[in-house]
Amino acid sequence: MRRIPPIGAPRNTGPLVTGPLVTGTVVCAALALSLSACGGDDGGGSKGGAGTASLTGRGPITFVTGKDRSGYLQKQLDGWNADHPQEKVRVIELPDEPNDQRQQMIQNATTRSDAYTVLNLDVVWTAEFAANRWLTPLPKDKIDLAKMLPATVTTGQYRGNLYAVPSTSDAGMLYYRKDLLAKAGISAPPKTYAEMWADCDKVKKLPQGKGVDCFFTEVNKTESVTISAVEAIGSAGGSIVGPDGKPTLNTPQAKQGLEFLVNAKKDGRMPKEAVTLDTEGGRRYFQSGKLLFQRQWPYQYALADKDDGSSKVAGEFAVAQLPGPNGPGVANLGGHNLAISAFAKNKATALDFIRYLTGEQSQRANLLATSQAPTLASLYDDPEMTKRFPYLPVLKQAITNARPRPVAVKYGDVTAAIQGDVYDAVTGKKTVDQALTDLQGKLGPLTAQ
Incomplete structure (x- = not known):
């Protein structure tokens, strides 16, 4: 594998203690949403902030991520470790559920532990982690962000500074059984709910x-129902939180969006198990042949198309844009970004590792192996890739038009209220x-600035 040119001085440093105590930071961030008001500038170069100048130290690191x-x-990590025997990466796998991953990362940060080095963050956690000084600011000039989809780059920024590098993107798509539609004389996937x-x-x-069963989108009481709500309300022309950061749920569009989810369950359009199925449960349900339409992430494509007997729908499905009330709907912008813990050792190695995982060679290989959405724009138009993954143009459009979940420093409380x-x-x-x-009443105080 290609070795990444090293960044930073090749010397070891101890763990960095950065910023004020967490409680004080949260209060300050909620009141002002300004890092300068919390005792440091955005660059983190003064008053205890972990600035880009602190990206020093070489040696072993850990990569903290949800279950693979x-x-x-591990094959990607093996490639890095073979080329960097003195700077090996050890993976720490967290639970499947994003809420549990976030809690464990927060627990590590609040104890200022150096056990976690590179964090694989859900895109909606950037503001919370950056405002609390749990992340090290990253140098934009050392990462080729211009080659990445603009929507993905935005998810790694907070107050104009870069705190995380997009590694995989995500947007919901409509998986559908093309074989069953064809047998019913239907030539194209639905663009509206009525057509579906x-x-x-x-x-x-x-x-x-x-x-x-007709249709499934996740409505269990986890982060997934927040995503389903963002998509349903966004597809109706509404939003959960507006551009000014204030909740916008007292609108006809928000009501129409939530009614779609409620009626789909109440009218028996969704499986009886819908309120308990998680992402993996939904994947298995679709692969068992029990679903006609499913809202799901790109990662499912490769797994559902395996011809090893694990999927009963291999070769029998396709993907399209999500439907909406009056035309194509709106997908949620998902994905994961790579960040460096403010309290980690060997940050120069960590930055090089991030560059390795987000480089074209790694993203191409990861797409081929897992069907996870890349962040490099060129891969969506690559003839080899589009031949292997015909859904890439659909996915690129979905990501380009996708809506993010509410951006909030108190994101954990915000999503808990939505859920x-x-x-x-x-x-x-x-x-x-x-x-x-x-x-609406709950989100008002939680999003106040």
């Missing part, structure tokens, strides 16, 4: 359609109107 279901991550329901009714009349009220609406514990009213 592809089995390919009509297609379901036609397929269910077929012998092959018996026992096949609670949306789940209560979907399960019938609250009416749509009551859920939106309650959520």
Whole structure:
């Protein structure tokens, strides 16, 4: 594998203690959302901030990430370790559920432990982690951001500074059984909800359609229901939090979006198990042949298309843009970014490792092995890649038009509030109107600046 040219002085340094105590930082960030007001400038070069000048130290590091279901991550690490025997990377795998990953990373940061070096962050965690001084600012001139999709680069920035480098992107797509649609005489995937329901009714009349559920998007009480809410409300023309940072759930568009999720469950369009299925559970459900339409991430494509007997739908599905009320819907902008813990040792090695994982060679290999969405724009137009993965043009459009989840320093509290009220609406514990009213009230103080 290609060796990354080293950055920084080849010497070892101890763990860096950066910024004020977490509690003080959170309060300050919530009141002012300004790092300068919290005792340091955005660059982190003064008053205890971990600036880019602190990217020193070489030696072993750790890579902290959610569980790798592809089995390919270790091969990438083996390639790095073979070329860097004195700077080996050891992977620390966290649980599947994003909420659990975030909590463990926060626990490590609040204890100022140097056990975690490179963090594989969900794109919505950047503001929270940066505002709390848990991340080391990164030098923009050492990373070729111009080759990356602009939407992905934005997710790694906070207050104009770079804190994380996009490694994989993500946007929801509509997986559909092209074989069943063809048998029902349907030549194209649906662009609207009405078309999707009509297609379901036609397929269910077929012998092959018996026992096949219509549609699934995650509505279990996890981060996934926040994503489903962002997409449903965004597809209706609304938002959860507006450009000014204030909640916008008291609108007809927000009501229409939430009603889509509620009615899909209530009317039996979704599986009975929908409120308990997580991302992996949904993947297995689709691969078992029990779903006609599914909102899912790109990673599923390679797994569902395996011809080793693990998928009953291999070769029988395709992907399209998510449908909406009146036309194509809006996907959530997902993905993961790589950041360096403010308290880590060997940060020069960490930066080189980030450059290695986000370089074209690694992203190309990762796409081929896992079907995870790359962040380099050129791979979406590469003839070899589009031949292997016909969905890439669909995915590129989805990422370009995608909506982010609410950007908030108190993101953990924000998403917990969304999860609670949306789940209560979907399960019938609250009416749509009551859920939106309650959520509007909760998000006001949590997003106040």
